[in-house]
């Protein structure tokens with residue numbers, strides 16, 4: 001990332017919310033379920049499957065977590081009615097992980113049961129390292145309740161990930177493997193760009209050897225290239241793995257995967273609690289300085305985007 005971009009990333013929390021919102025529009029379907037469904041329909045028409053995420057992070061009250069379960073139930077009903085090809089992703093802290101782990105497990109269990117009734121699937125996103133052990137424990141408990149249509153996420157950035165793969169192997173889990181968005185201290189996380197990439201590839205290899213279903217979530221061409229080599233070496237057919245990307249990121253790279261008959265799933269977030277997710281995406285955008293400059297110029301221009309916001 002260029003120097004100016006890195007400096008701006010540090011200043012992002014000071015950027016007004018209205019600007020953050022405009023800059024992050026490409027990453028979010030919109031505020032309502034209908035927005036997510038419209039986007040998923042478009043993605044399906046372009047040969048992509050999806051996973052819908054209802055935006056919202058750590059809750060402080062049990063009722064908030066319960067309300068989110070209700071919203072996911074509505075999402076499943078809408079998916080069924082509209083015949084969309086999409087699963088859902090959930091965030092454990094939004095479903096009460098920090099309040100009470102059992103509550104969180106039961107909330108996720110309700111969502112997974114809803115998915116099972118409709119032949120659908122729930123992916124449990126991975127949040128920062130304070131949640132890793134509890135999230136993996138919840139996943140194991142769900143599986144021991146006989147729930148199958150649920151998967152988890154591991155982060156190549158974390159030093160523990162290879163051990164986590166070994167510990168999960170008996171479950172033949174469905175795992176989304178990604179770099180990991182949360183910056184963690186050096187004691188528990190690799191810091192170097194190349195080291196994280198190498199651990200990503202090692203994790204894919206270990207997951208394939210463990211018989212896991214692997215969802216490779218990245219926009220990094222190098223990692224995708226290595227993943228394709230490994231998938232080929234393991235002789236997997238196109239329905240035995242998938243790639244995943246975020247809405248609004250590197251669409252042309254996605255086109256190439258779809259053209260070559262690989263399954264590609266796009267992460268489609270929607271909802272009113274857009275701020276935290278947007279900040280994470282903007283912090284990863286290597287061209288953030290350019291975008292802020294374009295946005296600022298747009299607002300200075302008569303009739304520019306600032307006037308209609």
Ligand SMILES: Cc1cc2nc3c(=O)[nH]c(=O)nc-3n(C[C@H](O)[C@H](O)[C@H](O)COP(=O)(O)OP(=O)(O)OC[C@H]3O[C@@H](n4cnc5c(N)ncnc54)[C@H](O)[C@@H]3O)c2cc1C
Pocket residue numbers: 124125126127153155178179180181182217218219220221244245246249250265266267280281282284285286
């Ligand atoms: C489907 C999906 C689900 C995810 N779920 C989780 C999760 O549960 N937990 C978690 O910690 N992390 C999750 N992530 C985020 C992930 O950990 C990384 O932070 C993110 O994918 C960026 O890493 P990368 O592998 O794409 O490599 P990078 O090296 O960061 O990106 C490769 C290239 O992609 C482009 N790019 C990447 N991000 C952006 C952006 N925001 N805007 C514009 N261009 C961009 C740039 O050209 C960049 O050079 C998920 C990612 C995906 C794709």
